[in-house]
Amino acid sequence: MKRLALPLVALILCTAPVLWQLRTALTPTDELYRVPQAWLPARPTLDHLAAVFATRPFGRNLLNSAIVATGAAVLALALAAPGAYAASTLRLRGGRLLLGAALAAALVPPISLVTPLFRILNRLGGLNTYAGLIVPHAALAFPVALWVLAAYFRGLPRELREAAEVDGCSAAGALWRVLLPASAPGLATAGILAFIASWNEFLLALTLAGADRVQTVTVAIAFFPGIEEFPWGEIAAASVIVTVPVVVVVLLLQRRIVSGLTAGALGG
Amino acid sequence: MRNAALWAPGLALLAAVFALPLAEAVWTSLHQVWLQRPGEAPFVGVENFALLLASERFWAAVRHTGLFAVTSVALELTLGVGLALVMHRTRARGRALVRGAALVPWALPTVVAGLLWAWILHDRHGVANHLLVSLGAISTPLVWLGEPALAMSSIIGADVWKTTPFVALIALAGLQSIDRGVYEAGSLDGATGWRAFVHLTLPLLRPALLVALLFRTVDAVRVFDLVYVLTRGGPGGSTETVSVLTYMILFQELDVGRASAAGLLTGAAAGAVALVYLRVLRWGGAS
Numbered sequence: 229m230k231r232l233a234l235p236l237v238a239l240i241l242c243t244a245p246v247l248w249q250l251r252t253a254l255t256p257t258d259e260l261y262r263v264p265q266a267w268l269p270a271r272p273t274l275d276h277l278a279a280v281f282a283t284r285p286f287g288r289n290l291l292n293s294a295i296v297a298t299g300a301a302v303l304a305l306a307l308a309a310p311g312a313y314a315a316s317t318l319r320l321r322g323g324r325l326l327l328g329a330a331l332a333a334a335l336v337p338p339i340s341l342v343t344p345l346f347r348i349l350n351r352l353g354g355l356n357t358y359a360g361l362i363v364p365h366a367a368l369a370f371p372v373a374l375w376v377l378a379a380y381f382r383g384l385p386r387e388l389r390e391a392a393e394v395d396g397c398s399a400a401g402a403l404w405r406v407l408l409p410a411s412a413p414g415l416a417t418a419g420i421l422a423f424i425a426s427w428n429e430f431l432l433a434l435t436l437a438g439a440d441r442v443q444t445v446t447v448a449i450a451f452f453p454g455i456e457e458f459p460w461g462e463i464a465a466a467s468v469i470v471t472v473p474v475v476v477v478v479l480l481l482q483r484r485i486v487s488g489l490t491a492g493a494l495g496g
Numbered sequence: 497m498r499n500a501a502l503w504a505p506g507l508a509l510l511a512a513v514f515a516l517p518l519a520e521a522v523w524t525s526l527h528q529v530w531l532q533r534p535g536e537a538p539f540v541g542v543e544n545f546a547l548l549l550a551s552e553r554f555w556a557a558v559r560h561t562g563l564f565a566v567t568s569v570a571l572e573l574t575l576g577v578g579l580a581l582v583m584h585r586t587r588a589r590g591r592a593l594v595r596g597a598a599l600v601p602w603a604l605p606t607v608v609a610g611l612l613w614a615w616i617l618h619d620r621h622g623v624a625n626h627l628l629v630s631l632g633a634i635s636t637p638l639v640w641l642g643e644p645a646l647a648m649s650s651i652i653g654a655d656v657w658k659t660t661p662f663v664a665l666i667a668l669a670g671l672q673s674i675d676r677g678v679y680e681a682g683s684l685d686g687a688t689g690w691r692a693f694v695h696l697t698l699p700l701l702r703p704a705l706l707v708a709l710l711f712r713t714v715d716a717v718r719v720f721d722l723v724y725v726l727t728r729g730g731p732g733g734s735t736e737t738v739s740v741l742t743y744m745i746l747f748q749e750l751d752v753g754r755a756s757a758a759g760l761l762t763g764a765a766a767g768a769v770a771l772v773y774l775r776v777l778r779w780g781g782a783s
Contacts, residue, residue: 234582235594242597242661246604248623249612264626303509311506314499322503329507333514334711335770337718339739340763343746343755344517344524350534367513370506399499428605430721431739435747446607450725460615467608478603479596486595489662490669 246471252464253277260460276465285440286466289448293470295358296433296444297426300365304373304422305415307366312377313403317389327378330371338368342435349436356439364432369422372488376421379491380414381407417488420481424474445470518763525757531750544757554758556733557741561765563648564737565716568655572712573705575656576663583664584671595668598661606658610725613654617641644734647727651735654722659715663708670704671697703777710773717766738762 252260253276255269280286315323345364346355354360388406397405408415430446438447449470452463478485525544527537548554583594601609616624617640625637640650674697682688682696720739723729729736729744736744739762746755 231586232590235586235590238579238582238594239597241657242594242600245612245616245657246600248616252615261621263620264630265621265623307506307509310502314502318499318502320499320503322500322507326503326506326510329510333510335714335766336514336518337714337739337759337762337766339718339720339742340521340759341514341517342743343752343759344520345513346746347524347752348517348520363509364513367509370509374506399502403502424603428607430605430607430724431743435743446605449605449611450607452611460618460621463611464615467611470608471604474603475600478599482592482596482599485599486665486669490666 249464249467252460253468255461257461276461277469279459280462280466280469284448284452284462285443286445286448286469288441289443289445290469292358292437292442293427293444293446296361296365296437296442297423299358299362300369300426301419301422303362303366304369305377305419308370308373308377308418309408309411309415310400310403312374312381313399313407315374316378316381317384317407318399327374330374333367334371338431342431345432346435356437356442358437358442361433361437361442361444364436365426365429366422368429368432369425372425373418373422376418376488376491377411377414380411380417384410413484416481417484420477420485421488424478427470427474518760521756521760524753525760527753529752529756531746531752537753540753544754545761547754548757548761553733553736554738554741557736557738560648560735561717561719561737561739564652564655564719565713568652568659569709569712569716571652571656572660572663573709575660576708577667577701577705579660579664580667580671583668595665598664600661601658602661602665604658606721607725609658610654610722613650613657614641614726617650641727642731644731647731647735651719651722651726654726655716655719658722659712663712666704666708667701670701674700706773706777710770710777713769713773714766717769718762738765 251268254272254274256271256273256275259266259269259271311323311326313323314320315327341364349355349360352360384407388410389402391406427444428446429444430450433444433447434450437443445466449463449466452459452466524537526539526541528540528543529537579598583591583598586594604612616622619625619637619639619642622637622640624640625634628634629637638646641647678696678700679687679692682692687695718739719737720743723735723737723740724743727735729740738758742755742758742762745751745758749755
């Protein structure tokens with residue numbers, strides 16, 4: 229039993245706050261403000277979940293986040309895959325330059341970019357557009373995608389690339405026809421990490437795409453609180469909706485995500 | 497350059513989103529630019545930087561950021577290594593369970609994590625006060641987000657909850673790569689238990705921990721989301737960090753030039769921290 233005590237404490241500390249939010253989402257408002265609160269709602273309700281969609285453009289926010297995160301993940305992968313190939317397998321000088329630039333980029337605080345990106349996008353008419361948020365999000369996700377893919381390519385058998393060269397493939401041909409088909413797990417990991425990074429991002433989404441029609445979920449939830457009242461039930465309901473898909477994907481693919489995170493954090 | 501088509505597009509993306517805006521920020525930081533008057537931009541030299549460096553509010557923000565960064569990173573590193581050791585010692589199925597649970601705070605959007613803690617710490621209806629009062633730890637409910645020291649502690653606590661698991665996963669990967677033979681050899685020399693941890697485990701974990709430390713510190717220096725959601729920098733500016741201050745200068749005072757200068761100073765601070773770590777890393781790698 230003693231061996232299980234610490235893992236159990238860790239388990240509870242990590243999940244209890246999230247479960248409390250789930251409980252809040254299912255508790256009617258009058259019960260939320262009762263003192264002291266009960267552990268479980270006496271009359272569980274789906275009212276908050278319904279209200280989030282009925283009284284707010286939350287469906288639209290979800291769609292916006294899905295579009296931006298998918299776009300950012302696809303763009304990051306499309307540019308990181310050939311870059312990682314050049315840096316790892318081919319060991320090109322340009323590839324190594326790209327690795328260095330990615331490390332430098334990963335260290336830049338987003339707040340340093342907010343003011344100039346706001347001005348540049350303002351000039352180009354890109355404020356409050358999908359593209360105006362997809363491109364910065366793709367760039368923020370690019371370094372980790374590059375490191376994860378470079379680490380993955382390095383782990384592939386050398387014969388794979390040599391076989392492609394014997395077949396007379398160009399470098400791009402070898403990447404497209406041989407390396408990428410063999411790298412589905414690496415691409416999935418890098419893609420999911422990029423998707424989650426964009427789905428969760430707040431500062432740039434707030435400053436570059438705050439208008440209703442492109443507003444993402446993180447910005448929408450942050451603005452749920454009104455001047456006077458905090459709709460805690462609805463905030464909890466929206467939080468659960470935003471979190472569940474990400475948590476399910478992460479738990480299903482936890483082995484890959486963890487190895488991707490470690491590869492990303494250790495610089496490939 | 498051969499095969500430039502492979503790496504040049506990635507480099508172009510980084511140039512467009514990082515290099516070009518940073519160059520633009522340098523230009524605006526040297527001019528007087530107002531958000532509502534885009535046409536005029538007289539050159540003012542380093543006046544924007546001078547104004548910032550002379551303002552009490554800026555140095556207060558630097559102190560808050562430093563306090564947050566040092567405290568949260570120290571706690572995350574200590575607890576993260578502890579959590580990694582717990583996971584490492586737990587057997588296969590239990591380990592997968594704890595690792596899955598540890599991924600939950602990491603996967604949550606920071607904004608969602610912030611609001612979650614704002615509700616738990618709510619002074620009248622929050623479960624934290626309810627628990628602490630019924631356990632007898634405090635006699636009256638605390639106003640967690642309404643008093644300076646408590647508000648900063650709350651922000652640090654929320655950050656520790658959200659990011660300790662990330663440090664733990666990196667440390668766990670480091671632990672798993674340590675050869676068991678090291679401990680067997682060590683035990684012959686009397687290095688077991690705590691001594692083995694200090695003299696064998698920690699030195700071998702050092703490279704992984706330094707990398708985790710680098711990314712956590714840089715992240716802590718640029719903290720924005722949690723502060724914005726939990727306190728907006730309050731009460732009375734007591735939790736305002738440099739990122740939040742920069743945001744306020746841009747969108748409340750509409751002073752683009754000074755916001756650019758503040759953003760650049762934040763970037764310089766993050767860069768300085770990174771350089772120190774990278775130097776230590778390289779030195780550690782060479783030794």
